[in-house]
Amino acid sequence: MSDVSVGMTEKQALGLAPEAPGGLATPRDYIALLKPRVMSLVIFTALVGLVRAPDHVHPVIAFTAILCIAVGAGAAGALNMWWDADIDRVMTRTQSRPIPSGRVTPQEALAFGLTLSAFSVVVLGLLVNVLAGALLAFTIFFYVVVYTMWLKRSTPQNIVIGGLSGALPPMVAWAAASGSISLESVILVAIIFFWTPPHFWALSLYRADDYARAGVPMLPVTAGPDETRRQILLYTLFLVPLAMSPTFLGEAGLVYGAVSGVMGLGMLMAAIKVYRLRTGEEATKAAKKMFGFSILYLFLLFATLLAEALIGRI
Amino acid sequence: MAQDVHDTVRKDTGTDAGAGKAPHAAPPGVTDGVVLTPEQVRRRRARSVAIASVLGFLVLLFYVVTIVKLGPGVVLNRPL
Numbered sequence: 001m002s003d004v005s006v007g008m009t010e011k012q013a014l015g016l017a018p019e020a021p022g023g024l025a026t027p028r029d030y031i032a033l034l035k036p037r038v039m040s041l042v043i044f045t046a047l048v049g050l051v052r053a054p055d056h057v058h059p060v061i062a063f064t065a066i067l068c069i070a071v072g073a074g075a076a077g078a079l080n081m082w083w084d085a086d087i088d089r090v091m092t093r094t095q096s097r098p099i100p101s102g103r104v105t106p107q108e109a110l111a112f113g114l115t116l117s118a119f120s121v122v123v124l125g126l127l128v129n130v131l132a133g134a135l136l137a138f139t140i141f142f143y144v145v146v147y148t149m150w151l152k153r154s155t156p157q158n159i160v161i162g163g164l165s166g167a168l169p170p171m172v173a174w175a176a177a178s179g180s181i182s183l184e185s186v187i188l189v190a191i192i193f194f195w196t197p198p199h200f201w202a203l204s205l206y207r208a209d210d211y212a213r214a215g216v217p218m219l220p221v222t223a224g225p226d227e228t229r230r231q232i233l234l235y236t237l238f239l240v241p242l243a244m245s246p247t248f249l250g251e252a253g254l255v256y257g258a259v260s261g262v263m264g265l266g267m268l269m270a271a272i273k274v275y276r277l278r279t280g281e282e283a284t285k286a287a288k289k290m291f292g293f294s295i296l297y298l299f300l301l302f303a304t305l306l307a308e309a310l311i312g313r314i
Numbered sequence: 315m316a317q318d319v320h321d322t323v324r325k326d327t328g329t330d331a332g333a334g335k336a337p338h339a340a341p342p343g344v345t346d347g348v349v350l351t352p353e354q355v356r357r358r359r360a361r362s363v364a365i366a367s368v369l370g371f372l373v374l375l376f377y378v379v380t381i382v383k384l385g386p387g388v389v390l391n392r393p394l
Binding site: 027127 | 354357360361363375379382
């Protein structure tokens, strides 16, 4: 990372091209590179995986595992920002990020992301267990290479397939606690995996212009808003019973069954509203409401799973 | 890249220590190397403090994890 800068007049005198200044970043900019809001979801879902795993781990090892998963997710976010800096410059939602705003150079973000990726994987593998370290490495690879570098700019199925990387943290944490993978950890991953498309497509319905300007083939851009609304409804119809399945499979209690049923009904109603309202301000409002409700939905599902596991241990 | 430019400027203005002149003896109007603005100095300091804090935390974490992995029996009952 460069801590020095050279005045433009010197550069011009030497016949050098102007470059990003560098050395302007504060620690806050590096934290922003880690996508703290995404990281908070990763920490929360990983914590649920860790607590629900059958084996008990020492609190210090548990803390180390969650820390490594969080840092690994953040590192993937930094590498995503490095690769997508050109898109971020065009989209209003992302223009103020550290790289487009010029506070962090792409080289600095790349070095930061690679260092933290390697460090989080190695530390998790050495201090917790190798399976968890390998799963974290796969998660970072999938997000950066498969989603960011390949799928995001090439197919409207980008967030469907790429969503796997955002869904894996509970499984990584489960593996950290137990050293294995079980059916319940797969269900936790599946819930987040099938939640991701309706969540992001609701957002993309009212950000379609932004995505089109940046050349990102999100579903509303390539297939139109009506097809997106249909896909949101179909995925929600699959998601709601899937989210209730832990109770039917005996993995979760009746409280979870009730919460997932009531919240699932709300999710379904939001999806139907998005499907039916197709024009004007009402349509935008319905999509925004669905986006917000989907966050609450996932949070309550995992919070209930966490609460049941903690109460069960008392 | 910026450091390369820095070196080039120093060579061109003949202000290297090997040239027998003090670093501040550059001709008027020519910058002797890179001069950070007060804001850049402040931000570099903030970054340095953050890196030091993270390193200190990691030292503590590795120490505690090592103790936990060894187990209290090993640490407390070791021969003196």
